[in-house]
Amino acid sequence: MNNTFDIKRFSMLFKKHTQEQGKTYLLSAGVLTGFMFLLFGFFSYSNDGHLPTNLQIPVFIFMSLIAGGIFTSIVFSELGDKSKAIPALMLPASHFEKYLIGWMYSYLIFQVVYVGVFYLTAGIIVSMGHHELEVDKVINIFDTQGNQCWYAFVMYSFIHAFAFFGAIFFKKLHFIKTAIAFFICLIILIIINNPIINAIIPGVVKSVPFQQLAINEHERYISIWPTENMVNASLCVLALVVLLLWTATYLRVKEKEV
Numbered sequence: 001m002n003n004t005f006d007i008k009r010f011s012m013l014f015k016k017h018t019q020e021q022g023k024t025y026l027l028s029a030g031v032l033t034g035f036m037f038l039l040f041g042f043f044s045y046s047n048d049g050h051l052p053t054n055l056q057i058p059v060f061i062f063m064s065l066i067a068g069g070i071f072t073s074i075v076f077s078e079l080g081d082k083s084k085a086i087p088a089l090m091l092p093a094s095h096f097e098k099y100l101i102g103w104m105y106s107y108l109i110f111q112v113v114y115v116g117v118f119y120l121t122a123g124i125i126v127s128m129g130h131h132e133l134e135v136d137k138v139i140n141i142f143d144t145q146g147n148q149c150w151y152a153f154v155m156y157s158f159i160h161a162f163a164f165f166g167a168i169f170f171k172k173l174h175f176i177k178t179a180i181a182f183f184i185c186l187i188i189l190i191i192i193n194n195p196i197i198n199a200i201i202p203g204v205v206k207s208v209p210f211q212q213l214a215i216n217e218h219e220r221y222i223s224i225w226p227t228e229n230m231v232n233a234s235l236c237v238l239a240l241v242v243l244l245l246w247t248a249t250y251l252r253v254k255e256k257e258v
Contacts, residue, residue: 004096013093017101036121049129053139061152065159072106072163073175079256095254107160161245168252
């Protein structure tokens with residue numbers, strides 16, 4: 001039997017975890033569904049029965065990041081509780097299998113459930129409202145040309161990786177501490193971004209990390225947007241950071257087992 005991964009052993013661990021946490025996960029999905037109903041219902045009511053796509057897109061993006069970040073930050077909460085940590089650590093399964101259970105539920109399964117909840121709630125609210133306008137329809141989140149919903153999947157990978165590491169790094173108040181650490185890192189990035197850009201390109205008056213630059217040229221402001229190659233390079237850097245955080249989380253799980 002492979003000490004790192006065995007499909008039979010992993011299946012039993014997955015079944016055990018699902019049986020123990022299934023009710024909690026279903027309740028969480030129910031809370032998310034109810035909140036999405038209220039949110040879409042409010043937007044529809046505020047727009048005279050219309051739920052335009054330009055409202056659905058930001059809801060889909062930001063709710064996936066917020067809900068996913070909260071859910072991911074508590075995926076290893078039992079390891080921070082001594083009464084629950086000992087039984088969890090003594091389970092006859094490998095480090096990787098226990099790590100993989102948390103990763104699958106917080107990354108793969110969460111996104112599948114979230115997309116289902118989004119289409120369910122948005123579809124019902126749209127069907128109950130008016131349909132006179134072209135925008136009165138549920139958006140296609142997989143349309144890479146018509147909207148920016150694909151951006152949510154990219155950003156979720158980063159938010160998940162950060163929250164995933166925070167879930168195992170902090171022993172208590174996982175979400176709060178992880179959120180504080182995230183915003184501190186974001187503030188530092190924003191602070192050091194302009195000096196670094198100005199050292200490379202003098203005359204930059206405003207720069208958004210991984211976005212456009214604003215240059216003052218003889219009292220004329222010129223906006224420069226990243227090229228497709230630069231965007232692809234940024235995505236590669238983001239993917240590398242995500243992989244590093246996932247790897248660091250796995251190493252931290254192994255440390256917990258020792």
